[in-house]
Amino acid sequence: xxxxxxxxxxxxxxxxxxxxxxxxxxxxxxxxxxxxxxxxxxxxxxxxxxxxxxxxxxxxxxxxxxxxxxxxxxxxxxxxxxxxxxxxxxxxxxxxxxxxxxxxxxxxxxxxxxxxxxxxxxxxxxxxxxxxxxxxxxxxxxxxxxxxxxxxxxxxxxxxxxxxxxxxxxxxxxxxxxxxxxxxxxxxxxxxxxxxxxxxxxxxxxxxxxxxxxxxxxxxxxxxxxxxxxxxxxxxxxxxxxxxxxxxxxxxxxxxxxxxxxxxxxxxxxxxxxxxxxxxxxxxxxxxxxxxxxxxxxxxxxxxxxxxxxxxxxxxxxxxxxxxxxxxxxxxxxxxxxxxxxxxxxxxxxxxxxxxxxxxxxxxxxxxxxxxxxxxxxxxxxxxxxxxxxxxxxxxxxxxxxxxxxxxxxxxxxxxxxxxxxxxxxxxxxxxxxxxxxxxxxxxxxxxxxxxxxxxxxxxxxxxxxxxxxxxxxxxxxxxxxxxxxxxxxxxxxxxxxx
Numbered sequence: 001x002x003x004x005x006x007x008x009x010x011x012x013x014x015x016x017x018x019x020x021x022x023x024x025x026x027x028x029x030x031x032x033x034x035x036x037x038x039x040x041x042x043x044x045x046x047x048x049x050x051x052x053x054x055x056x057x058x059x060x061x062x063x064x065x066x067x068x069x070x071x072x073x074x075x076x077x078x079x080x081x082x083x084x085x086x087x088x089x090x091x092x093x094x095x096x097x098x099x100x101x102x103x104x105x106x107x108x109x110x111x112x113x114x115x116x117x118x119x120x121x122x123x124x125x126x127x128x129x130x131x132x133x134x135x136x137x138x139x140x141x142x143x144x145x146x147x148x149x150x151x152x153x154x155x156x157x158x159x160x161x162x163x164x165x166x167x168x169x170x171x172x173x174x175x176x177x178x179x180x181x182x183x184x185x186x187x188x189x190x191x192x193x194x195x196x197x198x199x200x201x202x203x204x205x206x207x208x209x210x211x212x213x214x215x216x217x218x219x220x221x222x223x224x225x226x227x228x229x230x231x232x233x234x235x236x237x238x239x240x241x242x243x244x245x246x247x248x249x250x251x252x253x254x255x256x257x258x259x260x261x262x263x264x265x266x267x268x269x270x271x272x273x274x275x276x277x278x279x280x281x282x283x284x285x286x287x288x289x290x291x292x293x294x295x296x297x298x299x300x301x302x303x304x305x306x307x308x309x310x311x312x313x314x315x316x317x318x319x320x321x322x323x324x325x326x327x328x329x330x331x332x333x334x335x336x337x338x339x340x341x342x343x344x345x346x347x348x349x350x351x352x353x354x355x356x357x358x359x360x361x362x363x364x365x366x367x368x369x370x371x372x373x374x375x376x377x378x379x380x381x382x383x384x385x386x387x388x389x390x391x392x393x394x395x396x397x398x399x400x401x402x403x404x405x406x407x408x409x410x411x412x413x414x415x416x417x418x419x420x421x422x423x424x425x426x427x428x429x430x431x432x433x434x435x436x437x438x439x440x441x442x443x444x445x446x447x448x449x450x451x452x453x454x455x456x457x458x459x460x461x462x463x464x465x466x467x468x469x470x471x472x473x474x475x476x477x478x479x480x481x482x483x484x485x486x487x488x489x490x491x492x493x494x495x496x497x498x499x
Contacts, residue, residue, distance in 0.1 A: 386423025
């Protein structure tokens with residue numbers, strides 16, 4: 001089995017490895033697939049933790065039967081678990097990028113702007129559970145009336161999937177190999193080809209080395225740019241690629257004649273920033289290499305651990321041996337106690353020391369309650385309750401919204417009848433439950449912005465004026481967990497509070 005040095009693996013691949021392990025659990029894929037197979041698209045969305053913010057009857061009454069027919073067909077082909085699999089994510093934890101409105105499909109209507117089926121992600125302060133929502137964007141306003149406000153209701157030009165239906169449409173998922181370049185390397189350029197497609201020449205800048213080592217799908221840019229410009233009603237022209245937070249590269253799509261494949265090259269003339277901002281933007285899904293390809297080729301994820309629709313679309317992909325841990329971990333259920341090796345196991349739904357008599361355990365627990373020393377077995381059980389070795393796995397599942405999976409890990413370790421004790425494990429579970437309340441407030445429309453964020457003019461979210469000097473806000477359930485821990489810690493210095 002191959003082993004990788006953690007320092008040699010790029011950080012973005014380590015993030016995607018954790019995402020592929022925890023973000024879309026197998027149970028979600030199975031339930032969503034079963035419901036989609038019988039035509040229950042709403043049930044499939046519920047299984048994938050996607051809220052539906054559209055009413056087909058209201059859409060039919062307003063836009064007619066033809067549009068609803070196309071919309072219902074797309075909803076039946078929608079694989080919400082596949083959509084969650086391919087959603088853009090942010091480092092370092094791999095959360096779904098917050099505050100996005102992503103276009104999935106466009107529909108012609110009588111208005112100037114076509115209707116768009118969109119998926120929205122909540123803002124960062126309300127992203128507990130990593131839930132998303134499905135809605136119909138009508139070209140103006142904040143979405144359908146009666147629904148919760150969104151910080152960015154307009155579809156994002158950089159993150160759009162209407163040109164990449166293979167990333168969410170179960171009927172077109174087989175196009176993945178061709179669109180991502182896994183079907184084979186591009187054919188060699190003909191002798192009379194004017195512009196060979198190579199890595200674009202980027203201007204000199206401090207971050208040039210990082211840009212050249214980023215996972216850019218340069219070989220696919222020409223074909224993807226042709227689709228992009230065609231959707232904008234252009235046969236040829238210029239487009240931009242976002243290379244960084246403050247870095248844009250401008251290219252033009254060219255072709256010698258209709259019988260040659262189009263190619264792209266850097267634009268020769270310099271354009272003012274206003275014109276660059278108005279150019280079409282190559283979507284992120286087309287600009288970068290598919291993370292699954294990088295993971296499998298690097299041996300970080302086995303091909304059979306991919307999403308079933310992704311694995312079926314990449315049948316020729318052969319993975320390297322998956323990296324494993326070289327060190328062996330000790331057995332957490334065997335403890336050296338009083339010169340002997342004792343066992344700790346689940347009995348009647350709780351974790352207990354089975355090599356000790358129940359009466360002896362009760363006496364020892366009473367002794368501990370009075371301040372006496374604890375048995376090694378009891379210390380081990382207490383340590384497992386407070387900070388188990390499986391805490392990172394529980395934390396990762398909670399971060400990605402898999403509460404059921406996290407509780408299953410806890411029950412498998414401590415038993416269904418265990419009572420959680422104070423410690424990191426309980427803090428993680430309580431923090432996850434508290435943040436779900438924030439998401440509920442956002443969905444209900446009661447809180448549109450973060451309760452602790454200040455608005456323009458020095459006023460807070462509730463409209464109150466600026467706080468007085470030295471005023472410290474009261475801790476409540478809306479206070480971020482990091483602030484609660486810092487404010488409630490007994491070890492923090494208090495010299496600054498004395499007057």
